[in-house]
Amino acid sequence: MKHALSVRIGPVGFRIGSDWRAPIEQLTDLYRDYPTAPIADYTVRLFASRAWRRWVRPSVTIGGDYMLPEAAPLPLSQGLLAAEMAMNLQLALGHRRHLLLHASVVERDGRALLMTGESGAGKSTLATLLAAHGWRFMGDEFALLDGETGQIHAFPRLISLKGTSVAAATSAWPDGRFGPLLAGTPKGDIRHLVPPVDAIARMDEPAIPALLLFPRHGFAADTREVPASEAFVRLTQASTNYVALGEAGFAALTGLVRAIPARAIDYPDGATAIRQVEELWART
Amino acid sequence: MTDASILVAALRDPQSLPLETDWTALIAMARAEQLLGTLAYRLDGLPVPEIVARLFDDARSSAEQGRRIALWEAEMARRTLTPLGCPVVLLKGTAYVAAGLSAGRGRSIGDLDILVPRASLDAVEAALLAAGWEWVKPDPYDDVYYRRWMHELPPLIHRERDRMIDVHHTILPPTARSSPDAAALIADAVPLGNGLSMLSPTDMIVHAATHLLADGDLSGGLRNLWDIHCLIDEFGTAGLDARARHHGLSPAVLRGGRQAHALFGTEIPASWRGWDPLDPWFQRRLLARDGWGRATRPATRFGFYVRSHWLRMPPAMLARHLWTKWRRS
Structure with missing residues (x-):
């Protein structure tokens, strides 16, 4: 394609092609500290649905090795979001090497803390805050669980901040590198944040999972033990490829929920959440 | 302009792949043609870059899982349909893996395709509906x-397993120019030992070629051509023409x-080899894929799309059909 970029995020290499220069320029800048992928695992394409839509009301269709037929095109001004969505889509639909969990992951002393929950539960925000308090950021979208080793691999792509979490992240990371504000996207206002330097430099270091949290934002502080059976069921729903992996997925997931404790935590604000997490972590 | 030649060469002669192969392009192309699993098996054991080896490992596990699911779905159909006492013949991918044929190695398998006698169609439909299959398109016109007008029931999907079944009573629409002998397809089918059967080797090749070249617009054509290659390779061409x-x-x-001979080097009798004036166009269509996995040659593709409708129905009926579809869209 006319404009292209190759980038590796953790164990996954991408080739991104675009009919337009702008999204590739933005990506090249935001991913400038990442290695390139000499051979890409996945190809992503940003293209005009009709030739003339390259210039007239340009709109970006999301494509690649794996596509959703119903994915709606985005205006060119949201090309960066289109690329990020397309990259996630390749993993969600095509990835089989790891069990994918919709979770954010941070690490300390080689041990990983996984946080999962529905969109808006605050898993991205919490990971960003914890990363500002001495934790290594490993990813805010997917935890990549290797079924054979039981390790979690980092997938520290750009952090996608929505709505009010932009302000929280800006105060936690005053020197952070942010992408352009993408206003009025289908997911609301979005701004991308480049993960901290050590998150990128150490992205090839996997970690042993140690604690699983189900955070919920906007409630009085509370912690509840989650039995392995409940954690299992909730994680099957948080996984994009559990069914496709068949027996291997079942083995990986039952192995995880048996090996580590799981807690549901309700939290009113970021500072309280960090205290709750640190307390739980000290006890595991 | 690149086309799918490198994918064809890799499948035909894996040893011929140079070390400096554009692997990213090859993999994107293979994925777009649903041939990544097949390619992974073809290149198994050959020296490839580590990243590629890992990707091929994943593709092989994924194909293995696909095979398991396809066989399970066949088993579900078997349990539902054998009590009816009518023959049930597995078609295409599921038949290849059930019989352990080379065409099934790494093959992606979507729907379960079966062939039953036309006279049993109503009973088969009722049994499937009673066992949890549902209509995909509850649209009266369709x-x-x-x-x-079709050689199959409207597609059914299982409400719990989310898998489609296509129930055929022959291998071409009744409106097409040729009328295959469906009774002979069933009479000569080969039992698989569990109550199900598969087409005889010659009929299997006839069906694969029919599916690719006498029906449809050649989408996914390379995969179907690879089926033909593997089947001829395994069974030969004796008695095929007759x-x-x-x-x-x-x-x-x-x-x-x-x-298949031109692209994959399939052994065919010398008397078959002379090309007709349309053959170059078929090859052009089969290879219409670039290194980004994109469909190329839109005019050729459109030509084959028009042809697929032309083959399927006589002109007056086609006009009526397109008119109805257009008014409703």
Whole structure:
């Protein structure tokens, strides 16, 4: 394609092609500290649905090795979001090497803390805050669980901040590198944040999972033990490829929920959440 | 302009791949043609870059899981349909893996395709509906269209397992120019030992060629051509032409043989090898894929799209069909 970029995020290499220069320029800048992928695992394409839509009301269709037929095109001004969505889509639909969990992951002393929950539960925000308090950021979208080793691999792509979490992240990371504000996207206002330097430099270091949290934002502080059976069921729903992996997925997931404790935590604000997490972590 | 030649060369002769192969392009192309699993098996054991080896490992596990699911779905159909006492013949991918044929190695398998006698169609439909399959398109026009003019029931999907089943009573729409002998397809089917059967080797090749060249617009054509290659490679061509003539499908089978010979080096009789004026266009269409996995040659593709409708129905009926579809869209 006319404009292209190759980038590796953790164990996954991408080739991104675009009919337009702008999204590739933005990506090249935001991913400038990442290695390139000499051979890409996945190809992503940003293209005009009709030739003339390259210039007239340009709109970006999301494509690649794996596509959703119903994915709606985005205006060119949201090309960066289109690329990020397309990259996630390749993993969600095509990835089989790891069990994918919709979770954010941070690490300390080689041990990983996984946080999962529905969109808006605050898993991205919490990971960003914890990363500002001495934790290594490993990813805010997917935890990549290797079924054979039981390790979690980092997938520290750009952090996608929505709505009010932009302000929280800006105060936690005053020197952070942010992408352009993408206003009025289908997911609301979005701004991308480049993960901290050590998150990128150490992205090839996997970690042993140690604690699983189900955070919920906007409630009085509370912690509840989650039995392995409940954690299992909730994680099957948080996984994009559990069914496709068949027996291997079942083995990986039952192995995880048996090996580590799981807690549901309700939290009113970021500072309280960090205290709750640190307390739980000290006890595991 | 690149086309799918590198994918074809890799499948045909894996040893011929140079070390400096554009692997990213090859993999994108193979994925787009649903041939990544097949490619992974073809290149198994050859020296490839580590990243590629890992990707191929994943593709092989994924194909293995696909095989398991396809066989399980066949088993579900078997449990539902064998009590009816009518023959049930597995078609395409599921038949290849059930019989352990080379065409099934790494093959991606979507729907479960079966062939049953036309006289048993109502009973089969009722049994499937009672066992949890549901209509995919509850649309009266499509429903009537399928039942009157197609060689299969409207597609059914299982409500719990989310897998589709296509129930065929022959291998071409009744409106097509040729009328295959469906009774002979069933009479000569080979039992698999569990109550299900598969087409005889010659009929299997006839069906693969028919599916690719006498029906449809050649989408996914390379995968179907690879099926033809593997089947001829495994069973040879003895008696094939005679059987194809019996079904009125000799042109499709010979063309399939010629295309497979040209692209994959399939052994075919010398007397089959002369190209007709349309053969270059078929090859052009089969290879219409670039290194980004994109469909190329839109005019050629459109030509084959028009042809697929032309083959399927007589002109007046086609006009009526397109008019109805257009008014409703």
